[in-house]
Amino acid sequence: MTTATVTPLTRGTSPEHTETGVPGVPLPVRPAHIIRDDDEALAIAQSLAAQFAEGASERDRHRRRPLAEIDAFSQSGLWAMNVPRAYGGAEVSYVTLARVIAIISAADPSIGQIPQNHLGVVAAIRTVSSPEQQALLFGEVLRGLRLGNAFSEFGSKRAVDFETRFVDAGDHVIVNGRKFYSTGALLAHLVPIVALDDQGRAWYAIADRNTPGLTVIDDWSSFGQRTTSSGTVVLKDVRVPKAYLVPGFKGYETPTADGAIFQIIQAAVDTGIAQAAIAETIDFVRTKSRPWVDSGLDRASQDPYTIQAVGGLTVRLHATQALLDIAGRAVDVAVATPNAETVAAAQLAVADAKILSTELCIDATNKLFELAGTRSTLAEHNLDRHWRNARTHTLHDPVRWKYAIVGNHALNGVNPPLHAWS
Incomplete structure (x- = not known):
């Protein structure tokens, strides 16, 4: 396939869209900012x-x-x-x-x-x-x-x-x-x-x-x-x-970091959802939840079971963020020196982050309601958006197959497959 030299695109006239089609957005009126570092x-x-x-x-x-x-x-x-x-x-x-x-x-x-x-x-x-x-x-x-x-x-x-x-x-x-x-x-x-x-x-x-x-x-x-x-x-x-x-x-004909890059971004989205859900849980428990009748406590935030649960979520969030950083460093190495070993290392590190971010994301958005209580389900708060977002986004690239590539490499030395979902 040969290529032709073409100047940058300029916006033409909008086509006739079907009734359900949406017209395109305008081009930027000024160049974007250039980030330095x-x-x-x-x-x-x-x-x-x-x-x-x-x-x-x-x-x-x-x-x-x-x-x-x-x-x-x-x-x-x-x-x-x-x-x-x-x-x-x-x-x-x-x-x-x-x-x-x-x-x-x-x-x-x-x-x-x-x-x-x-x-x-x-x-x-x-x-x-x-x-x-x-x-x-x-x-x-x-x-x-x-x-x-x-x-x-x-x-x-x-x-x-x-x-x-x-x-x-x-x-x-x-x-x-x-x-x-x-x-x-x-x-x-x-x-x-x-x-x-x-x-x-x-x-x-x-x-x-x-x-x-x-x-x-x-x-x-x-x-x-x-x-x-x-x-x-x-x-x-x-x-x-x-x-x-x-x-x-x-x-994907030879080892490159391309698949790992697509995947680390997915793990980062899930990490963000989990972080937001944990923050919402902490805020709601502090400001709106009532202590359980048998606790004898003045505030829901003093409940030892709630404290333990929030502590567990927080520790797992920190672990997820650490794995995401580790995966990012492995991707950087694979981008700089792509070969079978560096690319597999990046894929496996990203799989680790994807596993933990998926599981934390779903658990944190469930725990939000368990710890915040019935009041947190009221439509006025719209807190179910966190669970809905978690449940939807984590369906990308099923995590059970991340376990499979990690386990197959650990047991049998088999590198992950090369494609955009691995």
């Missing part, structure tokens, strides 16, 4: 999290898209935080990147999840693209353009079985198919589409969100992660310039 990335994340937390419950309650919040998030420069320094980015460590996602997810996990595939594709471009294509696409990201997601398909036998395909048409390709679980596509400027060539190889065909034939339908009806708008993308004769055709399959 890891410390600045973390400081910006903390500042944004304080803003995002304010309306998180109401956005969930009314399924309101976080339009202004996502604009602020991408304009802050955090969506370009893993662009290599050689191309003008901060190239923060994956320890920092995972912490940023956990910080944002503790405020609003839907907002924390939306850039997951954007950051993963940025990492893939670093792995598989030519220097010319990297300069083009990293330039788009640095100026504030958001990449969405048109990866998964609803009706295929397995997640890796894609029916979406493209055909060569000279200086561009033409893509046809249908996608679901398209987190980020609705609010994106560019939509990476996983599509197969005539040899069955998977590429990222990165289309302008307003390209004729690309329709995003806001039909995400899950009870959790409600404002990710992770619905359907319909692709009918969508034209993509070859300069925007990224050979994603190359990231």
Whole structure:
């Protein structure tokens, strides 16, 4: 597959969408901020999290898209935080990147999840693209353009079985198919589409969100992660310039950190959900819960059983955060020196973090109601959003298979498989 030289995309006229299609968002009116280093990335994340937390419950309650919040998030420069320094980015460590996602997810996990595939594709471009294509696409990201997601398909036998395909048409390709679980596509400027060539190889065909034939339908009806708008993308004769055709399959032909990067971001989202649920539990018990009748205590926060339970959750949160940091350092090594050993070490470290973050996330959101009491279930508090978000997001990449790859490596020395879910 040859590529053609193409200048950066400019926004064309909006196509005629179906009745259920949603028009694309406007391009940024000014270039995004360029983050300098890891410390600045973390400081910006903390500042944004304080803003995002304010309306998180109401956005969930009314399924309101976080339009202004996502604009602020991408304009802050955090969506370009893993662009290599050689191309003008901060190239923060994956320890920092995972912490940023956990910080944002503790405020609003839907907002924390939306850039997951954007950051993963940025990492893939670093792995598989030519220097010319990297300069083009990293330039788009640095100026504030958001990449969405048109990866998964609803009706295929397995997640890796894609029916979406493209055909060569000279200086561009033409893509046809249908996608679901398209987190980020609705609010994106560019939509990476996983599509197969005539040899069955998977590429990222990165289309302008307003390209004729690309329709995003806001039909995400899950009870959790409600404002990710992770619905359907319909692709009918969508034209993509070859300069925007990224050979994603190359990231899994030999050992690379690409799969571990997609996965560590998922673990970071779950860590953030758990952190938020524990904080809500502590606040509710301190300010609203009543002590049990048999305790003889004045305040629910003095209950020794509650103290023990909160202590247990807190210790496990610290352990999860530590494992996330360990995984980030392993990913950094695998990015710098990719080989079978470093990549397997990164995958296994991320699996550890994914296991603990999943289990803590679900347990913490359950314990919230057990420890806070019946009053915490009232609709006015909307605390069930934490459980709904936890139960929904942790279904990504089943944790039982994380145990399997860790156990198979420990027992039999078998490295994890190379794909985006491992």
